[in-house]
Amino acid sequence: MEKLSRNKVIEISSTTGDLSGLDLSGLDLSELDLSGVNLKGSVLKKANLGYVNLSGAVLENADLSGCDLSGANLTGANLKQAGVARADIRFSVLIGADLSGADLTEANLKLTNLSAAIVKGTELSNANLQQVEAAAAKFTNAKMKGVNAYGASMAAADLSGAAMQGADLTKADLNTANLSGANLRGAQILNTNLRAADLTNADLAGAKISNSDFTRAKMDEGTRKIVGG
Numbered sequence: 001m002e003k004l005s006r007n008k009v010i011e012i013s014s015t016t017g018d019l020s021g022l023d024l025s026g027l028d029l030s031e032l033d034l035s036g037v038n039l040k041g042s043v044l045k046k047a048n049l050g051y052v053n054l055s056g057a058v059l060e061n062a063d064l065s066g067c068d069l070s071g072a073n074l075t076g077a078n079l080k081q082a083g084v085a086r087a088d089i090r091f092s093v094l095i096g097a098d099l100s101g102a103d104l105t106e107a108n109l110k111l112t113n114l115s116a117a118i119v120k121g122t123e124l125s126n127a128n129l130q131q132v133e134a135a136a137a138k139f140t141n142a143k144m145k146g147v148n149a150y151g152a153s154m155a156a157a158d159l160s161g162a163a164m165q166g167a168d169l170t171k172a173d174l175n176t177a178n179l180s181g182a183n184l185r186g187a188q189i190l191n192t193n194l195r196a197a198d199l200t201n202a203d204l205a206g207a208k209i210s211n212s213d214f215t216r217a218k219m220d221e222g223t224r225k226i227v228g229g
């Protein structure tokens with residue numbers, strides 16, 4: 001696999017835009033305009049992608065593990081099956097991005113914008129989702145064990161079937177969110193907004209629940225007993 005320099009990346013991105021299957025690991029690509037480029041299957045492990053423009057880029061199956069994506073623009077990017085474990089993604093914009101099946105284990109997404117993003121079946125175990133903006137995002141069947149979603153804004157998000165054991169949802173906004181069939185065993189649901197949320201068949205066994213708003217929330221009888229409604 002050929003390894004390129006920063007200047008060569010700039011040259012290709014401004015001509016063919018095809019950077020697929022290349023070794024870009026460890027490179028400083030910060031603040032570059034790589035919008036719409038093809039990085040499918042490329043290795044960007046531990047690369048510096050801080051504040052880079054990757055809007056509309058194809059990063060499917062790319063290795064982004066441990067890289068710096070802080071402040072990056074990934075609006076509408078394709079990150080299907082990408083390896084993004086332990087990456088720094090703070091303050092980045094992922095509006096409408098497709099993260100289906102990606103691995104974001106222990107990734108730091110604090111203050112990231114995931115509005116309308118597709119996060120289906122994504123591995124997010126122990127990831128930092130503090131204060132993320134994820135309105136209307138699709139987290140269907142996502143693996144979110146131990147995530148820190150303190151203060152996250154996830155109104156109208158689809159979290160149906162998500163595995164969220166031990167998740168911290170303190171002060172999160174889950175207004176009208178779909179949590180049907182979600183595994184919330186041992187989760188912290190403190191001062192959480194769950195107004196009109198769907199908790200049908202959700203598993204809240206052992207969850208710590210206090211001062212949370214379940215007004216008009218949809219619950220089966222077992223769930224209702226746990227939340228005290």
